Amino acid sequence: MEEKLILFKNRKRFGIEKNIDIIFKNTTLVLSSLVAIVLFGIILVVFFQSFESFSRYGLNFLVTSEWNPVKDEYGAFTAIYGTLVTSLLSLLITIPLGVGTAIFITEDFVPKFVREIVGSFVELLAAIPSVVLGLWAIFVMEPFFREFFVFLHKFFGWIPLFSSEPAGRNSLLAIIILVVMLLPIVTSIARDSLNQVPKKLRNASYGIGASRWKTIFSVILPAALSGIMAGVLLALGRAMGETMAVTMIIGNSNVFSWSLLSPGYTISSMLANQFGEADGSQVSSLFYAAFVLMILSLVVNIFAQWLVKKFSLKY
Amino acid sequence: MNSLYYQKKLSRNVGDKFFTSLSVFCALIAILPLIFVVTYILIKGGAQITPELFTLEPNPPGDDLDAGGINPALIGTLVITTIASIIAIPVGVGGGIYLAEYSKGGPFSKFIRFGVNVLAGVPSIIAGVFIYALIVSTKILFGSMYSGFAGGMALSILMLPTVIKTTDEGLKLVPNELRYASLGIGASMYTTILKITLPTAFRSIATGVVLGIARAAGETAPLIFTALFSYYYIVGFEDLFYEMGSLAVLIYNFALEPYDAQNKLAWAASFILVISILTVNIFSRIFAAFTEKTKRV
Numbered sequence: 145m146e147e148k149l150i151l152f153k154n155r156k157r158f159g160i161e162k163n164i165d166i167i168f169k170n171t172t173l174v175l176s177s178l179v180a181i182v183l184f185g186i187i188l189v190v191f192f193q194s195f196e197s198f199s200r201y202g203l204n205f206l207v208t209s210e211w212n213p214v215k216d217e218y219g220a221f222t223a224i225y226g227t228l229v230t231s232l233l234s235l236l237i238t239i240p241l242g243v244g245t246a247i248f249i250t251e252d253f254v255p256k257f258v259r260e261i262v263g264s265f266v267e268l269l270a271a272i273p274s275v276v277l278g279l280w281a282i283f284v285m286e287p288f289f290r291e292f293f294v295f296l297h298k299f300f301g302w303i304p305l306f307s308s309e310p311a312g313r314n315s316l317l318a319i320i321i322l323v324v325m326l327l328p329i330v331t332s333i334a335r336d337s338l339n340q341v342p343k344k345l346r347n348a349s350y351g352i353g354a355s356r357w358k359t360i361f362s363v364i365l366p367a368a369l370s371g372i373m374a375g376v377l378l379a380l381g382r383a384m385g386e387t388m389a390v391t392m393i394i395g396n397s398n399v400f401s402w403s404l405l406s407p408g409y410t411i412s413s414m415l416a417n418q419f420g421e422a423d424g425s426q427v428s429s430l431f432y433a434a435f436v437l438m439i440l441s442l443v444v445n446i447f448a449q450w451l452v453k454k455f456s457l458k459y
Numbered sequence: 460m461n462s463l464y465y466q467k468k469l470s471r472n473v474g475d476k477f478f479t480s481l482s483v484f485c486a487l488i489a490i491l492p493l494i495f496v497v498t499y500i501l502i503k504g505g506a507q508i509t510p511e512l513f514t515l516e517p518n519p520p521g522d523d524l525d526a527g528g529i530n531p532a533l534i535g536t537l538v539i540t541t542i543a544s545i546i547a548i549p550v551g552v553g554g555g556i557y558l559a560e561y562s563k564g565g566p567f568s569k570f571i572r573f574g575v576n577v578l579a580g581v582p583s584i585i586a587g588v589f590i591y592a593l594i595v596s597t598k599i600l601f602g603s604m605y606s607g608f609a610g611g612m613a614l615s616i617l618m619l620p621t622v623i624k625t626t627d628e629g630l631k632l633v634p635n636e637l638r639y640a641s642l643g644i645g646a647s648m649y650t651t652i653l654k655i656t657l658p659t660a661f662r663s664i665a666t667g668v669v670l671g672i673a674r675a676a677g678e679t680a681p682l683i684f685t686a687l688f689s690y691y692y693i694v695g696f697e698d699l700f701y702e703m704g705s706l707a708v709l710i711y712n713f714a715l716e717p718y719d720a721q722n723k724l725a726w727a728a729s730f731i732l733v734i735s736i737l738t739v740n741i742f743s744r745i746f747a748a749f750t751e752k753t754k755r756v
Binding site for chain 1: 496553679683729741
């Protein structure tokens with residue numbers, strides 16, 4: 145008995161090995177908490193840097209559109225309006241396109257390999273860097289749409305959104321390039337949630353005599369709605385924060401205009417344009433604008449995550 | 460009496476046809492941009508590819524007809540993404556190991572997973588703003604302001620969520636039997652992770668990390684006021700702490716120049732950037748499909 149116990153004791157781990165185990169565990173713990181530290185760091189740093197501008201202009205910053213470094217007066221209304229309008233309108237175009245494409249990929253209209261090719265093409269589109277899309281937008285897309293914008297202004301000029309002479313670079317071009325960038329996000333998330341709808345729902349619907357599209361509209365899409373909504377919100381967050389392609393094509397003007405055909409501004413393009421050469425209270429105002437952008441995208445993202453948790457499919 | 464046959468003109472069949480063609484139309488529109496962008500880059504960028512492109516410095520914009528090459532930007536992109544990877548991969552893999560192997564689904568791990576998703580949604584330019592406030596404006600790095608190192612740090616913030624997520628998900632796919640077997644023969648937890656679970660999940664983690672690196676290589680917004688841009692060759696280690704060019708920022712700067720020579724250089728840089736990113740993406744896709752097939756057998 146005594147001998148056996150000694151044997152057992154001898155086979156216990158050495159102290160050093162135990163320590164390594166504990167050190168390893170704690171290292172990974174620290175590394176994973178770095179995520180939270182970075183996240184809070186970003187929020188705190190941007191908030192404190194914007195404090196000077198915040199205390200001077202308060203919430204007026206959000207509703208005035210004067211941006212004058214010479215007179216030292218700052219208001220970000222044009223940029224905030226531009227951010228909201230470009231992201232919401234581009235999303236409005238992207239949702240039907242993206243969901244339609246996702247339906248095309250998940251239904252069997254065409255052989256499987258064609259659908260797989262379409263699916264991977266759309267996903268590869270997401271891999272193209274936004275600055276390259278911006279370059280393409282400047283030199284290929286803008287000349288292509290020029291005539292169309294003239295037409296749009298001529299015949300729909302009575303609508304405030306098209307009321308100005310089309311400028312070479314304008315908000316509408318930014319919306320179009322945003323559609324190109326959001327399409328892969330909406331499509332791939334909509335496809336995943338459509339794929340998750342159980343087959344028996346579809347079969348039940350076919351079984352009681354519903355046609356294919358009746359089934360899609362009344363059974364499949366409602367069942368996949370929460371996933372699609374979450375994808376749409378993620379795309380909205382991306383659209384608001386998207387910088388390069390928009391900066392290159394939107395025209396970067398701080399003069400407020402309702403018209404989409406005149407140059408505009410978004411918060412992120414304002415940051416991209418001015419941050420490098422700003423000084424004094426302009427820097428603080430830019431940080432304030434960055435803070436607004438961050439809060440907007442945080443709210444959208446957190447809401448999307450909540451939506452996924454709350455309404456995720458339970459079959 | 461014909462009710463068992465397919466009737467073309469029945470409203471439900473007409474409606475079905477209409478929506479089917481609508482959906483095909485959507486899919487066509489969705490793949491058009493990729494085809495157009497890639498074609499233009501192949502044509503316009505491919506025409507600019509010369510050996511000098513890879514060896515020369517870009518000339519400052521002006522009336523010079525010759526724009527030079529993109530060597531500093533090419534090397535700069537490699538250097539900056541390497542710095543970002545050196546920071547983000549250990550932190551991300553370590554964090555992912557904690558989430559997948561040690562955490563028991565308590566509030567802490569829930570909070571971290573939530574934080575990872577939120578961090579993934581933070582606009583990329585905010586990462587640049589953060590690093591600007593933290594490093595560039597404080598001159599905390601040996602008194603240097605704009606530097607390649609700061610740019611790499613900004614990119615690492617963008618890579619971090621991707622790396623953690625792929626590690627977490629890759630490790631979760633490893634069957635628990637492997638862990639039990641290893642722990643059962645007396646291996647400690649860290650041996651089990653380093654020798655059994657990580658190697659098993661290596662393929663999926665590596666695929667995700669490589670895709671994350673490819674994504675970071677094309678990011679511009681975090682670099683324009685952290686790494687800035689430079690026209691000069693990168694010669695030594697100390698260049699890390701000065702302004703550093705990158706392909707992405709070169710495309711941004713030169714696309715907005717009014718001179719044709721600079722615009723052409725931007726197309727050439729896009730060609731190199733897009734071809735390498737697409738190659739990485741396509742290969743990892745094939746690789747992932749291949750692993751999935753072998754797993755099923």
